[in-house]
Amino acid sequence: MKKRYIILTAYLVLIMLPIYWMLNMSLRTNADIMARLVFIPTEITFDNYITIFTDSAWYSGYINSIIYVVLNTIICLVTALPAAYAFSRYSFIGDKHVFFWLLTNRMAPAAVFLLPFFQLYSTFNLIDTHIAVALAHCLFNLPLTVWILEGFISGVPREIDETAFIDGYKFPRFFFFVFIPLIRSGIGVAAFFCFMFSWVELLFARTLTTTAAKPIAATMTRTVSSSGLDWGLLAAAGFLTIVPGALVIWFVRNYLAKGFALGRV
Amino acid sequence: MKKWQDNKGWLFILPVFIIVAFSAIIPLMTVVNYSIQDIFGPGQRIFVGTEWFKETLTDPRLHEALWRQLLFSGLVLLIEMPLGIAIALTMPTKKGLGSSVCLVLIALPLLIPWNVIGTIWIIFTRPDIGLMGAFINNMGITFDHTASGLHAWITLMLMEVWHWTPLVILLAYAGLRSIPEAYYQAARIDGASAWAIFKYIQLPKMRGVLTIALLLRFMDSFLIYAEPFVLTGGGPGNATTFLSIYLVKIAVGQFDLGPAGAFSLIYFLIVLLFCYLFYQVLLNVGKGESS
Numbered sequence: 001m002k003k004r005y006i007i008l009t010a011y012l013v014l015i016m017l018p019i020y021w022m023l024n025m026s027l028r029t030n031a032d033i034m035a036r037l038v039f040i041p042t043e044i045t046f047d048n049y050i051t052i053f054t055d056s057a058w059y060s061g062y063i064n065s066i067i068y069v070v071l072n073t074i075i076c077l078v079t080a081l082p083a084a085y086a087f088s089r090y091s092f093i094g095d096k097h098v099f100f101w102l103l104t105n106r107m108a109p110a111a112v113f114l115l116p117f118f119q120l121y122s123t124f125n126l127i128d129t130h131i132a133v134a135l136a137h138c139l140f141n142l143p144l145t146v147w148i149l150e151g152f153i154s155g156v157p158r159e160i161d162e163t164a165f166i167d168g169y170k171f172p173r174f175f176f177f178v179f180i181p182l183i184r185s186g187i188g189v190a191a192f193f194c195f196m197f198s199w200v201e202l203l204f205a206r207t208l209t210t211t212a213a214k215p216i217a218a219t220m221t222r223t224v225s226s227s228g229l230d231w232g233l234l235a236a237a238g239f240l241t242i243v244p245g246a247l248v249i250w251f252v253r254n255y256l257a258k259g260f261a262l263g264r265v
Numbered sequence: 266m267k268k269w270q271d272n273k274g275w276l277f278i279l280p281v282f283i284i285v286a287f288s289a290i291i292p293l294m295t296v297v298n299y300s301i302q303d304i305f306g307p308g309q310r311i312f313v314g315t316e317w318f319k320e321t322l323t324d325p326r327l328h329e330a331l332w333r334q335l336l337f338s339g340l341v342l343l344i345e346m347p348l349g350i351a352i353a354l355t356m357p358t359k360k361g362l363g364s365s366v367c368l369v370l371i372a373l374p375l376l377i378p379w380n381v382i383g384t385i386w387i388i389f390t391r392p393d394i395g396l397m398g399a400f401i402n403n404m405g406i407t408f409d410h411t412a413s414g415l416h417a418w419i420t421l422m423l424m425e426v427w428h429w430t431p432l433v434i435l436l437a438y439a440g441l442r443s444i445p446e447a448y449y450q451a452a453r454i455d456g457a458s459a460w461a462i463f464k465y466i467q468l469p470k471m472r473g474v475l476t477i478a479l480l481l482r483f484m485d486s487f488l489i490y491a492e493p494f495v496l497t498g499g500g501p502g503n504a505t506t507f508l509s510i511y512l513v514k515i516a517v518g519q520f521d522l523g524p525a526g527a528f529s530l531i532y533f534l535i536v537l538l539f540c541y542l543f544y545q546v547l548l549n550v551g552k553g554e555s556s
Contacts, residue, residue, distance in 0.1 A: 004355035011352050012370055015427055018389045019373065021396045025388060037399050079280035086277030091268040098278065105289050107536045109488045111509040112529035115299075115516055116292030139288040142281055200378045202491045217378040235388060238381045245376025246369065253368050254360075 026236035048236035061216030071134035073194040076145040084149035102143040110203045128210045136204040145190045152186025188255040299526030317527035330511045341486040349433025383495025386424045414504030436478040440471030
């Protein structure tokens with residue numbers, strides 16, 4: 001019993017080290033970083049964070065990222081819920097083929113679609129808008145959402161639907177007030193995955209934006225190349241990208257374990 | 266479960282169908298278009314048939330990238346799956362602050378943007394300012410991932426394991442949590458060893474989630490782009506030029522749309538083929554055990 005916690009602690013310490021090192025550097029000045037290697041910083045400065053929070057070129061990156069991630073999550077959940085319900089409850093012409101086709105999009109290399117995406121979204125005048133990135137991320141997030149939700153919905157016995165209809169529920173009322181509360185943990189897990197994959201994706205987000213909707217990840221790469229290497233600032237910006245994800249996972253932590261187990265293959 | 270036979274199911278999936286089709290079919294057809302034409306500029310294009318496919322299939326650099334990619338994905342699966350299961354077994358089973366904190370800490374690397382992952386590891390492994398780089402160099406070993414292909418691979422593997430093992434852990438942990446306590450009690454009465462419990466109770470019960478983990482890990486490691494691009498840029502030389510990096514080099518760097526299109530289609534088919542094979546194998550393994 002004791003041994004397993006030693007292993008777990010060792011693993012946790014090891015995975016925290018790179019993150020801690022970034023936090024460490026973000027609290028020091030560039031001159032201090034280059035001059036010496038210290039495990040616990042002695043001269044702590046918040047200048048790097050102040051720069052990010054006061055310079056709109058920096059903080060707008062975070063706002064842009066959050067906007068398109070939230071948009072993407074909403075689009076995915078709203079459209080995937082009925083679809084997952086249909087895949088779970090009805091059999092219709094071509095259902096298996098459509099389901100498989102959806103999943104293949106999860107496997108499409110993003111690099112394959114870069115140029116066509118740029119042309120397509122230019123044609124619709126969507127370049128440099130948040131909705132463009134949100135839609136592009138649907139390519140891999142929607143199939144995943146449908147897949148996860150379908151597993152959860154199939155875990156709810158069909159008798160519940162039938163009983164509700166016999167009791168005189170109309171479909172929309174049944175769906176919103178009876179069914180959705182039943183699968184709320186599934187919705188939590190699906191939302192977490194949408195958030196996660198949209199937040200971490202860079203290739204589409206960078207290709208489809210120039211200035212107005214530029215994500216923080218792209219801001220970071222460009223600043224690095226233009227102003228030399230300001231390690232402290234870079235580390236601070238990197239550390240801030242972890243915060244939203246950490247918050248989200250704290251809220252869904254109880255659903256996560258239960259959630260995965262129900263998802264089907 | 267028997268399903269209702271009803272074509273109104275199509276109405277329900279229509280929004281998903283339209284959105285995905287917009288982002289998938291139109292760009293895919295554009296890629297098909299590229300792959301069979303030689304494009305000089307706007308309006309100047311010649312139909313070339315399968316020439317680009319022939320050229321791509323015989324490109325030695327593509328073959329190298331493919332082998333590199335297969336080696337990378339194979340190593341990733343070999344390391345991450347056992348490690349993920351092992352760590353999941355050490356996680357606290359009781360609900361509470363301990364397991365919550367563990368879950369959040371373990372999941373952290375998953376929620377960092379991919380190029381930031383690269384940045385973290387550049388910082389971490391630099392010999393002058395990085396903790397790991399300085400540590401290894403202090404031991405008397407010159408470690409520099411920008412100069413040695415082997416070191417670049419080691420750094421990449423460390424980064425990849427650090428980044429994605431958490432996904433396997435979370436999935437395996439979820440599988441473990443779904444096992445009823447009664448199973449363990451029965452095993453204890455029978456005097457089963459920890460290994461027997463693992464082999465006959467835990468592993469079969471985790472099969473579903475592990476299949477998902479294996480498929481997701483294979484797909485994402487096979488499509489990896491942002492992390493090695495930031496960390497090594499495909500170098501030194503071509504040592505870490507994986508398929509995606511090579512593809513972007515051709516398509517964006519050299520603007521060879523025809524070969525890039527053909528390459529894209531072949532790439533996509535390879536991923537599909539592997540996923541289909543994995544899926545079938547795992548499905549059959551499952552059948553053998555349950556019967």
